[in-house]
Amino acid sequence: MRNATGGTRYAVAVLATLAVAFVALPQVYGNQSVLFTMMTYMALAQGLNLVYGFTGYLPFGYVGFFGTGAYACSILVTFTGLPVLLCVIGGGLAALLIGLILGPLLRLSGAYFSIANLAASQIIYYVVSNEALKPLTGGPYGIKIDQVFAPTASYAAMLVVLLLTTALAAYFRLSRFGLGLRAMHQNPISAAVAGVNIVRARLVVWLVSATVAGLIGGVYAWNLSVFYPDAVFTLEISVFAIVFALFGGVGTVIGPLLGAGLLYTFYAAIGVSTPQYFQLLYGSLIVFLVLFLPNGLVSLLVRRKLHVL
Amino acid sequence: MRKFLKHAWTACAAGAVASGLALSGGAAQAANAPSVLTIGTLYASSGPFAVASKGQFEGLQYWADTVNKDGGTYVKAFKKKIPVKIIAYDDQSSTATATTLYNQLITQDQVNILIADFGSVLTSVGIPLAAEHKMLLIDPTGSGANFFTKKTDYLADVSIPSSTVWPLTLGHFLLGQKIQRIAIIYDSNDFDASQAETLKATLEKGGVKPVYYHGVPTSESNYTVLLHTIAAQNPDAVIEFGYAPNDIAFLRNLSSSGLHFKMTFTIFPGQLLDLMTKNVGAKALAYTYTYPTPPLVQTQKVTYGPNTAAFVEQFKAAKNAEPNFLDVAGYNTGLVVQDMLETAPAFTQLSFHQALMDMSGKTTTLLGDFKINENGAQLGELFSVGQLVPSGNGNKMVVVYPKEKATGTAVYPAPAQ
Numbered sequence: 001m002r003n004a005t006g007g008t009r010y011a012v013a014v015l016a017t018l019a020v021a022f023v024a025l026p027q028v029y030g031n032q033s034v035l036f037t038m039m040t041y042m043a044l045a046q047g048l049n050l051v052y053g054f055t056g057y058l059p060f061g062y063v064g065f066f067g068t069g070a071y072a073c074s075i076l077v078t079f080t081g082l083p084v085l086l087c088v089i090g091g092g093l094a095a096l097l098i099g100l101i102l103g104p105l106l107r108l109s110g111a112y113f114s115i116a117n118l119a120a121s122q123i124i125y126y127v128v129s130n131e132a133l134k135p136l137t138g139g140p141y142g143i144k145i146d147q148v149f150a151p152t153a154s155y156a157a158m159l160v161v162l163l164l165t166t167a168l169a170a171y172f173r174l175s176r177f178g179l180g181l182r183a184m185h186q187n188p189i190s191a192a193v194a195g196v197n198i199v200r201a202r203l204v205v206w207l208v209s210a211t212v213a214g215l216i217g218g219v220y221a222w223n224l225s226v227f228y229p230d231a232v233f234t235l236e237i238s239v240f241a242i243v244f245a246l247f248g249g250v251g252t253v254i255g256p257l258l259g260a261g262l263l264y265t266f267y268a269a270i271g272v273s274t275p276q277y278f279q280l281l282y283g284s285l286i287v288f289l290v291l292f293l294p295n296g297l298v299s300l301l302v303r304r305k306l307h308v309l
Numbered sequence: 310m311r312k313f314l315k316h317a318w319t320a321c322a323a324g325a326v327a328s329g330l331a332l333s334g335g336a337a338q339a340a341n342a343p344s345v346l347t348i349g350t351l352y353a354s355s356g357p358f359a360v361a362s363k364g365q366f367e368g369l370q371y372w373a374d375t376v377n378k379d380g381g382t383y384v385k386a387f388k389k390k391i392p393v394k395i396i397a398y399d400d401q402s403s404t405a406t407a408t409t410l411y412n413q414l415i416t417q418d419q420v421n422i423l424i425a426d427f428g429s430v431l432t433s434v435g436i437p438l439a440a441e442h443k444m445l446l447i448d449p450t451g452s453g454a455n456f457f458t459k460k461t462d463y464l465a466d467v468s469i470p471s472s473t474v475w476p477l478t479l480g481h482f483l484l485g486q487k488i489q490r491i492a493i494i495y496d497s498n499d500f501d502a503s504q505a506e507t508l509k510a511t512l513e514k515g516g517v518k519p520v521y522y523h524g525v526p527t528s529e530s531n532y533t534v535l536l537h538t539i540a541a542q543n544p545d546a547v548i549e550f551g552y553a554p555n556d557i558a559f560l561r562n563l564s565s566s567g568l569h570f571k572m573t574f575t576i577f578p579g580q581l582l583d584l585m586t587k588n589v590g591a592k593a594l595a596y597t598y599t600y601p602t603p604p605l606v607q608t609q610k611v612t613y614g615p616n617t618a619a620f621v622e623q624f625k626a627a628k629n630a631e632p633n634f635l636d637v638a639g640y641n642t643g644l645v646v647q648d649m650l651e652t653a654p655a656f657t658q659l660s661f662h663q664a665l666m667d668m669s670g671k672t673t674t675l676l677g678d679f680k681i682n683e684n685g686a687q688l689g690e691l692f693s694v695g696q697l698v699p700s701g702n703g704n705k706m707v708v709v710y711p712k713e714k715a716t717g718t719a720v721y722p723a724p725a726q
Contacts, residue, residue, distance in 0.1 A: 033412035033438070037405055129497050131524045140497040140524070142433065144455050149437045224408065225437045226455065228430055228499060230527075231404040271399065271406060279355065 010309045011170035014254060015163055022159045036155050038264045040220055043162040044241040045248070045256035046169050047212035052242075053250035054172050054181040055205050057106065060114040060238055064121025065095040065210045067233040069217025070224075071128050071137055077145045077222075084148045088157060088218035095214020098124065099207045106202050121233065129229035142228035145221065154223035161215045168208060169253045173309060181205060182251070247289055249296025253309040258297050342387035345394040348373070348646070349420030351410050351431065356402025357527075360553065360584070361635050362427035365449055368632070368639020369424065370395060371624060372647075382647045386656035396420055404434050411435040415442045422447065422646060422661070427635070429453035429472075429499050439463050445658045445665075448685070449642040450635075453499040457686035462662045464685035467645045468638040468676060471686040472503045475600065476550075479574065480511030482694045482710040483546060486721060488572065492521035492544035494535060494559075501527075501550035504576075508548065520544050529555060532562040545722070546572035553577040557588045564593035564726075571722030574598040579605060579695055579706070580634040591703045596723035598709075601695030602634040605706045606714070608675050614644040617675045641676045648672060696720060 025035050044066065052058050072094030076087035105116050131139045138144070172178035183191040184198055192198050217232060224231065241260075248259025263285075270281055293299060298308045352366035353359045373393050376382045381392035396418050400407035407426060414420050415438065423439055424447045425432040432451025439446035440463045447465055448456070452472040456464065483491060491512060495505035502524060509519055520542040525535065529551075536559075539547055547570045549559045556575040563573065578585045579599035586594060607617040615623060620640065624632040632640075645665070653664035665681060670689075672679040680689030693714045697704035707717035 030416040031409065031412045032416070033409040037409055126526065131497060131502060138455070140502040140527075141455055141499045142453070144458070146437050146440075149441065151438075151441060224404075224434060226433045227404065228433060230430065230498075231434070234403075236403065237405075268409060271401075271410070 007174045007309060011167070011174065011253065014170070014257070014309060015166055018166060018257070019159065019163060022162070026155070032151060032155055034268050036151070036158055036223055038261065038268075039158045039162050040216060041240055041244055041264050042257050042260040043158065043165045043216045044213065044237065045244040045260040046162070046165040047209050047216065048241045049245045049250050049256040050165070050169060050172060050212065051205050051209040052245065053252070054178065054185060055202055056185045057109075057202070057206070058114045058242070059117045059209075060242070061117035061119070061121030062213060062241055063233055063235060063238040064117070064124045065098060065213035066217040066220070066237055067121070067128065067229070068098050068124055069095045069214030070221035070227070070232040071143065072214065073218030074143045074145045074221045075136060077148055078143070084222055085157065088215060088222060091218025091221070092211045092215035095217065096207055096211040099210030103203055103206065106206060121238070125229060125233035128233070140229070142226065144226045146225045148222060149225040151223060154219055157219045157222065158216070161212070161219055165212050166253060166257065168212065169256075170309065172205070173253050177201070243286060247296055249298030252298050255296050255298040262297070342384065342389060342391060343421065344391070346382065346384065346391045346422070347394050347396055347418065347420040348422045348424060349396045349414030349418055350424040351398050351400045351407055351426040353402040353426060353431065354399045357552070357554075358402040358427055358431060360581075362402070362431070364633055364635030365427045365639040365642075366397065368636035368641070369643050370639075371627065371636070372640045372643025374627070375623075376643070376647060382650055384650045384656065385653060386660070400426060400431060402431065404430060407431050408434040408438065411438050415439070415444055424642060424646075425449060425451055429456070432456070436464055443658055445661050447642060447646060449638050452687070454503045455499065457682070457684040460683045461685050462659055465662065465665050465681055466685055466687040467679070467681070468641045468690070469687060470690050470692070471688065472500050473507050474688065475692055476504045476508040477511060478692060478711060479548070479600070479694050480508050480515070483512065484515040484517065485710070486719070488546045489517055490542070490544045490546070491517060491519045492539045492542055492547045493519050493550070494521070494523050494525060494539065494547070495550035496527045496529065496552065496555055497524040498527045501552070504550045527552065527555070530558045532559045533566055536562055536566050536568055540568050544570060546570065546574065548574045550576060553581055553584065557585065560585070560589045560593050560597065564589070569725045572598060573723070576600060578697060579692075582706070583631065583633065586703060591699070592726055594697050594704055595699045595726055596696060596720055598694060598696050600692035601706045601708055602692060603637045603676055604632055604634070606693065606695070606708055608673065608677050610673065611675060612671070612673045613648050614674050620675050637675060641674050644674050645679065
């Protein structure tokens with residue numbers, strides 16, 4: 001109980017640090033798009049961590065939920081005239097619905113799950129970008145919601161989504177439910193014998209993770225305001241979220257935040273300063289990390305017997 | 310008389326004060342002039358847009374080198390020549406990266422002039438950002454129909470017509486040739502799909518309904534099955550709208566399939582002929598129709614800058630390479646900026662935009678007539694229809710439509726190769 005209380009305080013400290021940092025940073029660094037994109041990847045890495053870090057299911061097609069959220073939000077803005085925040089929530093609910101439809105994929109495991117999930121995300125992409133859906137999604141012509149373009153408000157909204165996602169990760173990490181998830185991750189049969197409802201727990205995490213990606217996609221669309229299907233369904237988004245989460249360390253709260261924060265900073269810095277060496281540097285770094293830090297940055301702290309949330 | 314003298318004295322005094330103010334204003338303006346004019350832009354060194362983006366960037370850089378050799382570009386607002394400096398970042402064909410880099414150029418580098426990367430996809434994310442920061446986005450080749458739906462002071466498409474008007478001439482050519490059975494295959498992206506839609510509408514208006522009308526993913530690289538499906542419809546003309554890699558795959562597959570159509574049209578032989586010849590082969594390209602673009606077609610009479618022939622000579626001498634359309638597009642973007650700076654009375658984004666509007670309809674550059682509307686869309690610089698006709702070991706471009714620009718007649722039906 002004392003540990004849980006300490007963990008809660010730790011979680012509150014992480015949330016407060018995140019909030020203060022992203023409120024203060026625009027005052028000292030004017031390129032808000034860099035900070036916004038950093039938060040987007042932090043939230044995505046954290047959202048992916050919810051399902052991968054706590055259940056072991058690696059969703060290669062995680063971008064499908066993100067893109068669904070972006071398009072659902074944009075469609076709601078275009079056709080309903082609802083306040084944009086409600087449209088963002090609509091994006092989250094649309095991703096939740098897609099998560100429910102794809103729920104049976106959880107019957108698969110390992111690489112089969114990842115590939116099936118990847119295929120599902122591509123199906124969504126091709127449906128959205130289909131010419132026949134032009135009146136609804138804009139099809140290949142993309143979608144435009146510049147009437148609600150508000151970079152500062154969408155920045156604040158992304159911060160809220162990031163805090164929400166981190167709070168969920170902290171709940172998974174500290175709660176009895178999360179303990180069940182970790183037991184299930186290590187040995188599902190033993191966990192089931194011990195009373196963990198495996199199917200329900202997996203489905204809940206899957207849907208929560210999908211909803212979070214949908215919310216992130218909705219806010220991202222609000223910030224971008226003019227985009228093509230490729231921009232929100234590119235596999236690069238899934239790959240970055242996975243790499244960032246793995247770099248920091250999955251199954252923890254601070255790992256994906258650290259991973260996304262540091263790697264994205266590095267990405268943005270070399271992307272601006274030495275683009276000609278970008279692929280070489282970035283690729284080398286990832287190979288180095290996989291070889292020498294397979295459990296992510298947080299493993300350095302764990303080795304030093306430090307408590308990691 | 311006394312009253313007259315008093316008035317005359319007052320008028321002279323007022324005139325002297327006004328002249329003094331104007332002179333001191335001019336001096337102050339010159340003193341406020343930046344030592345270099347910063348032009349911010351993006352390019353892609355990797356990813357699907359790399360080939361085209363680097364060509365456009367190379368053309369823009371060539372323009373900057375040319376004006377800097379001459380001491381810079383004349384800026385009317387400061388009444389002096391100022392050297393230009395290009396600040397460019399690599400977005401690697403990624404819209405997410407492009408977003409942050411456009412913002413970097415606007416907020417951190419505070420560039421004087423903002424120029425978009427190649428194409429609609431990488432331009433799209435810059436449009437709301439530029440408008441938010443009240444910066445005019447000079448758009449060289451982003452021709453997406455979505456961009457130009459409402460009046461704006463912060464967007465101007467300068468080097469390529471809006472993609473919705475590209476196939477108008479092609480449509481009229483097909484109707485004029487009385488070709489009834491037409492198949493259209495296009496990539497599912499804004500650039501290609503909007504052309505397909507315009508062509509379909511033009512044909513239907515002329516009483517011709519396409520026998521095949523089908524979209525494929527932009528990543529499509531094997532057209533073999535699709536070609537046989539098209540052949541089953543027995544079309545006389547097959548129109549393929551894609552990016553360069555799609556055109557290459559389409560023409561290669563067509564050549565190896567043994568199929569033959571009386572007319573085949575693709576976009577990029579007219580823009581990147583060397584690349585297409587290298588990848589497809591001169592024989593497979595023979596008799597293919599395309600939009601011929603400068604430098605394959607020449608604009609002789611210009612009102613600003615060199616004409617196409619002079620540019621080709623200068624570029625070849627400086628770079629030791631033949632320019633392609635994207636080099637011309639990048640260079641033309643620089644020329645338009647140069648003309649804009651020479652005519653804008655104030656060094657503000659709104660004044661820049663007004664200068665472009667004033668140039669519209671009165672300016673002809675090596676790309677043709679410069680004509681933008683209030684939404685920022687380019688309505689001039691229209692493309693003709695050309696055909697590649699065998700000549701020696703390769704092919705030469707023959708403009709076949711419209712009549713006033715034609716340099717030869719169409720070989721229709723195309724002989725089997």
